[in-house]
Amino acid sequence: MTSAAASSAHIAAEAAARTAYGRLIALLARDSRDIAAAEDALADALARALARWPADGVPASPDAWLLTVARRQLGHGRARAATALAATPALVLLDDERADRPDTDFPDERLKLLFVCTHPAITPRVQAPLMLQAVLGLDAARIAAAFLVSPAAMGQALVRAKARIRDAGIAFTVPPAEQRPGRLAAIRNAIYVAYGAGWDQLETDHPSDLAEEALFLARLLAAHVPDDPENIGLLSLILLCEARRPARRDAAGAYVPLDRQDLGLWQRDMVVEGEALLRTAAVQARPGRFQLEAAIQSLHNQQRFTGADLSGPLIGLYDRLLDLAPSIGAAVARAAALTAAGAAPSALAALDALADRCLNHQPWWAARANALAAMGDKPAALAAASRAAGLSTDPAVRAFLLGNA
Amino acid sequence: MQFALIYYQTASDLAREQSEPEAYWGAWSAYMGAMGAAGIMRGGAGLMQPPTATTLRIKAGEWQVEDGPFADTKEKLGGFVVIEVDDLDAALAWAARAPCVVDGSVEVRPTIPADKA
Numbered sequence: 302m303t304s305a306a307a308s309s310a311h312i313a314a315e316a317a318a319r320t321a322y323g324r325l326i327a328l329l330a331r332d333s334r335d336i337a338a339a340e341d342a343l344a345d346a347l348a349r350a351l352a353r354w355p356a357d358g359v360p361a362s363p364d365a366w367l368l369t370v371a372r373r374q375l376g377h378g379r380a381r382a383a384t385a386l387a388a389t390p391a392l393v394l395l396d397d398e399r400a401d402r403p404d405t406d407f408p409d410e411r412l413k414l415l416f417v418c419t420h421p422a423i424t425p426r427v428q429a430p431l432m433l434q435a436v437l438g439l440d441a442a443r444i445a446a447a448f449l450v451s452p453a454a455m456g457q458a459l460v461r462a463k464a465r466i467r468d469a470g471i472a473f474t475v476p477p478a479e480q481r482p483g484r485l486a487a488i489r490n491a492i493y494v495a496y497g498a499g500w501d502q503l504e505t506d507h508p509s510d511l512a513e514e515a516l517f518l519a520r521l522l523a524a525h526v527p528d529d530p531e532n533i534g535l536l537s538l539i540l541l542c543e544a545r546r547p548a549r550r551d552a553a554g555a556y557v558p559l560d561r562q563d564l565g566l567w568q569r570d571m572v573v574e575g576e577a578l579l580r581t582a583a584v585q586a587r588p589g590r591f592q593l594e595a596a597i598q599s600l601h602n603q604q605r606f607t608g609a610d611l612s613g614p615l616i617g618l619y620d621r622l623l624d625l626a627p628s629i630g631a632a633v634a635r636a637a638a639l640t641a642a643g644a645a646p647s648a649l650a651a652l653d654a655l656a657d658r659c660l661n662h663q664p665w666w667a668a669r670a671n672a673l674a675a676m677g678d679k680p681a682a683l684a685a686a687s688r689a690a691g692l693s694t695d696p697a698v699r700a701f702l703l704g705n706a
Numbered sequence: 707m708q709f710a711l712i713y714y715q716t717a718s719d720l721a722r723e724q725s726e727p728e729a730y731w732g733a734w735s736a737y738m739g740a741m742g743a744a745g746i747m748r749g750g751a752g753l754m755q756p757p758t759a760t761t762l763r764i765k766a767g768e769w770q771v772e773d774g775p776f777a778d779t780k781e782k783l784g785g786f787v788v789i790e791v792d793d794l795d796a797a798l799a800w801a802a803r804a805p806c807v808v809d810g811s812v813e814v815r816p817t818i819p820a821d822k823a
Contacts, residue, residue, distance in 0.1 A: 422794060470707050470816050472793030480795075 310354035314347055317363035323436035325368055327410035329375060331473045336417075336435050336463045342371040409525050411436055413473045415518070419487035420471050427462045428487065429494040434459055437514050447498035447511050449694070485526060489535050489591060492518045496539055512543055523578070530582035534592030537582065540575035541598040544568045556701035564605060572602060590626035593618055597634075612642030629658060629665070637668045645675035663692035667702060708748060708790050709797040711804065712813040714781035719809045720755060733805035741789060741800060750787030781810045788817060 322343070329339035346367045360366040418432040430448060433439045445455035465471070476484045496515035516539050523536040548562035557563075579595050597618045604611045619635035632655055639648035649672045652665060659665035666689035673682035690702040722730040734752070741747050759775040775782060784806060791797050794814065801812040 420794075422798075468816060470709065470794035470797065472795060474793070474795075476795065 307355040310351060310359055313354060313359040313363050314350045317350075317367055318347055318438065321364040321367070322438040323411035323414055324409065325364065325371065326435055326438075327414040327473060328368060329371055331410075331413075333375075333467070334471065334473065335467045337460065337467075338375060339371070340435075340438075342374040343367065345374050346370040409521070411521060412525055413475060415488045415491075415522070416476060416484055417466060417471055417473055419484065419491050420466075421487065422469055422471060423462055423465065424458075427458050429491040429498070430455060431459060431462045432488075432491050432518070433495055433511065433514055435463075436518065439511075439514065444511075447495075482529070485522075485529055485532065488522060489531060492522065492535060493538075493591070496542075512539075512546070515539060516543060528585075530585040530587050531589040531591050533578050533582035534589060534595050537575045537578035538591050538595035538598060540571045540578065541595055541602065544571035544575065550697065554697055556695070556697040558701070559601060559605070562605070575599070576602075588621070588625070590622065593622040593625065597622070610642075612638055616642060629655065629662060633659070633662070633664045633668050637664075637671065640668070640672045640675050643675075645672045648672040649676070661692060663689050666692060670702070670705075707793070707819075708788055708817040709794075710750075710786050710788050710813075710815050710817055711797065711801050712786045712815065713784040713804055713806050713810070714813065715784040715806045715810045716781055719806055720782065720784070723755070730805075737803055737805055738787070740803070741787065746789040746791055746800070748788040748790050750785065752785035753783060756782040784810070 325343055326336060326339045329342060330336045333339075349370055350363070350367060354360070414436050415432060418435055419428045423431065430441075430444045433444050434441065441456040441459055442452040444459075445452040448455065475481075492515050495511050495518070498511050500510070500512075516536075519532075519536040519539050523532045526532050544567050545559070545562060547568065548564075548566035549557060551557050575595065576599060579592065579599055582592050582595075597615060600611050600615050600618065603609070604615075615638045616635060619631060619638055622631050623635065632651070636648040636651040639645070639651065649669070652659075652669050652672065655665060666685050670682045670685035670689060673685055686702045686705065690699045693699045693702065738747075756775045761772040761774065761776045763770045763772075789797065789800060791800070797814045801807060801814050804812050806812065
């Protein structure tokens with residue numbers, strides 16, 4: 302084996318794993334519903350690929366080769382696999398996919414896996430981790446780091462969820478039309494949770510950050526189910542937030558708030574795409590939580606681009622968001638917008654109304670510190686900021702909160 | 707695959723058997739009839755009222771016989787059926803039609819396949 306052949310085999314195996322992982326898992330687990338067994342079989346097939354491809358050459362259809370070998374590993378379709386390996390795996394894959402795909406309106410098997418992972422019979426807090434593992438092949442340790450739990454606990458939760466899918470009878474199908482809106486909403490929530498996990502731990506090499514994975518899943522959902530404008534809204538929201546990533550830390554690693562970020566560092570292509578998607582979604586005239594959140598980010602951007610004060614429209618959007626999808630996060634963000642609009646006393650009153658639910662909520666204390674500072678109450682602002690710092694897990698954010706007060 | 711649908715009823719729901727028997731039995735027999743007509747019923751039974759239950763435990767060789775169901779819970783076991791459907795969603799769709807699902811609950815559990823028992 303030459304090292305060049307080995308490395309091209311490695312690259313081909315990695316590319317197949319990255320692009321086809323979820324589809325192969327979905328195909329392998331469809332009948333048995335056994336995701337864990339499918340993962341083991343696919344891991345085994347990938348290991349064999351690395352052993353065989355350098356000598357034999359990379360097959361014309363790496364995905365088909367992996368599927369065939371993994372199927373044989375699972376003990377399914379032995380005869381078919383034997384002939385397939387000999388000659389034309391690509392034809393077998395086509396054949397398999399024809400047999401495996403009764404839903405012509407959902408051409409991507411990964412969507413079925415997304416529906417399975419976010420089935421209401423799966424504990425909500427496991428849905429996003431399960432999706433990241435089953436669809437993208439992320440290991441439990443990396444998921445655990447983003448969700449701030451121990452690898453052992455995350456591993457156990459994932460094993461339990463997969464056993465439940467196998468044993469409880471959760472089907473690998475697309476739900477009927479009348480259930481689809483609610484089930485799509487569950488997928489969106491899981492993708493957004495994945496995006497948010499690790500957001501606060503943005504370090505230079507951000508090992509726990511799942512942004513790229515969440516963006517991939519949001520693209521998948523928007524591409525295949527574009528007739529739900531919320532799917533497009535979610536993709537737009539993630540793009541608009543993600544565009545600012547390079548500007549969120551300065552060269553020394555210190556936290557930079559939105560109103561002080563260097564616009565030259567924003568990823569313009571993402572801003573442009575996010576804005577265009579937001580308009581596409583709006584055409585369908587069915588507003589929702591993610592479209593509103595994307596619109597809020599868009600207004601924040603426009604404020605920075607134009608220097609105009611858009612706090613009035615911003616508060617209006619927060620009001621609509623709170624009507625549609627009430628949450629602590631949105632209520633606190635609305636209060637922060639009130640402070641920015643020069644209405645700090647109203648902001649403080651709004652925050653006070655949330656007090657009993659927010660004593661350990663870092664953004665609430667940070668928003669409170671800002672409102673108190675705007676009202677000139679330095680000692681109280683400092684106390685609130687130090688409380689916020691005490692609740693932050695990110696040293697850079699902690700330093701910012703204390704330095705700013 | 708086969709699922710047991712296990713029906714749990716509240717005291718007020720169970721009392722309707724006496725206070726408005728026609729509405730009570732009408733709803734249950736229509737529901738059971740629909741499952742029968744769909745050809746999915748594989749077994750099951752409705753149970754008499756919880757006070758008719760007798761509970762037995764054997765502790766250190768001693769029989770302990772109690773009057774009433776095993777635990778004094780808010781929802782009582784009212785009966786169960788075993789149905790044959792494709793998957794959990796299909797089973798949940800039948801559970802959703804049970805007369806007790808609004809006031810009480812329905813537990814949906816796969817049965818152990820014959821080759822594993």
